[in-house]
Amino acid sequence: MKAAVLGIGTELxxxxxxxxxxxxxxxxxxxxxxxxxTHLVVPDERDLMREGIEFCASKADLVFITGGLxxxxxxxxxxxVADWAGRKLxxxxxxxxxxxxxxxxxxxxxxxxxxxxxxxxxxxQVLPNKEGTANGFFLEAHGKxxxxxxxxxxxxxxxxxxxxxxxxxxxxxxxxxxITRKWDTIGVGESDVALIVEEVLQGIKVEKGYxxxxxxxxxxxxxxxxxxxxxxxxxEQLTExxxxxxxxxxxxxxAELFAEKLKDIKSICLIDEVTGQFLMNRLMPVLRGFxxxxxxxxxxxxxxKSPADLHLHLFPKDEHSCEVSLDYRxxxxxxxxxxxxxxMNMKExxxxxxxxxxxxxxxxxx
Numbered sequence: 001m002k003a004a005v006l007g008i009g010t011e012l013x014x015x016x017x018x019x020x021x022x023x024x025x026x027x028x029x030x031x032x033x034x035x036x037x038t039h040l041v042v043p044d045e046r047d048l049m050r051e052g053i054e055f056c057a058s059k060a061d062l063v064f065i066t067g068g069l070x071x072x073x074x075x076x077x078x079x080x081v082a083d084w085a086g087r088k089l090x091x092x093x094x095x096x097x098x099x100x101x102x103x104x105x106x107x108x109x110x111x112x113x114x115x116x117x118x119x120x121x122x123x124x125q126v127l128p129n130k131e132g133t134a135n136g137f138f139l140e141a142h143g144k145x146x147x148x149x150x151x152x153x154x155x156x157x158x159x160x161x162x163x164x165x166x167x168x169x170x171x172x173x174x175x176x177x178x179i180t181r182k183w184d185t186i187g188v189g190e191s192d193v194a195l196i197v198e199e200v201l202q203g204i205k206v207e208k209g210y211x212x213x214x215x216x217x218x219x220x221x222x223x224x225x226x227x228x229x230x231x232x233x234x235x236e237q238l239t240e241x242x243x244x245x246x247x248x249x250x251x252x253x254x255a256e257l258f259a260e261k262l263k264d265i266k267s268i269c270l271i272d273e274v275t276g277q278f279l280m281n282r283l284m285p286v287l288r289g290f291x292x293x294x295x296x297x298x299x300x301x302x303x304x305k306s307p308a309d310l311h312l313h314l315f316p317k318d319e320h321s322c323e324v325s326l327d328y329r330x331x332x333x334x335x336x337x338x339x340x341x342x343x344m345n346m347k348e349x350x351x352x353x354x355x356x357x358x359x360x361x362x363x364x365x366x
Contacts, residue, residue: 001175003029003036004056008067008077009151010043021066021149021156028160032168033177033225034062044074053084057144067151069134071114078119078137081148085141087121092135095126099133131158138167180222181235184252185245186356187340190217193245200238206231215352216247247360254356258363259286262310265328267295269306272314272355274322279314279355310366314358320350324358326365333365 005022012019019041026036037059042052056063068077082089095118103110120137127136132155137148149156185193209220272279280298311327325334337357339350
């Protein structure tokens, strides 16, 4: 069972916003062992929308369409989907009641223009949206299963949790899922890592992939679950061959693991005299979930004095190495990090490497 994701909205094709919905949906499908064949975005133009639906339906069994379910004149996704499916639109009283209840409870006046959100293709299943006025819907047409969702990410997640997750679990139970094993390596170039992988897996039928997301090189090996036992030995050999440079496996993120360890610490002082903004940019996204309850300070200078419970320091030693330390309630540990990137034009990559290795050191020693 393969999937395609179609994003509808001129704001997507104009570059005003990034289509993060497609990434979110594909990750959810990947967790179930489903493969996404294509991501496509089209503007609010009927002909292009119709062509987009036809293209996605030609590539996949499941089609997820996002956007264009609102109350304004440029929201006509339901019309185009109904036309493609050869169905007429019918009014759904339950959705109209949902619109009225949601708007009036928030002090808004319900306008007649909202009624357009309550039309759905004949025989479609309405998918409730507790986070917005626009319910989604599901239909089967031309041998394809089509989920049509609102555009806002929070609303997509609400519809997914209420209806789609259960449907997918029930309808993919008998499939042979396509799974991916991952190794995040650091300090070794992509071509060098590739040589190791290709040698170990020579003659082994497995889909190999490589992704550079600095300072990491990620290796991926994908296969159907029924071959897992058959591939156990060569994948163990690959794990052993990559052990010297592997930091994380199968999607684990060291910054997220570090943030999880920090959640019970009340006050933290981090001083980074080495990486510029790299360390702060790496940590801030994963710390937002609990920072409001902690006392935090980020500084670029060791002159800062703080009574924090946890002190995390990164100080320069020379151009290619730095000192990393942790002081937690009187327990002090430190070490030196040496970058494998030596040339002058690799300065930025050195800083990324120092930031990542500092997080790894703190994670291991906290």
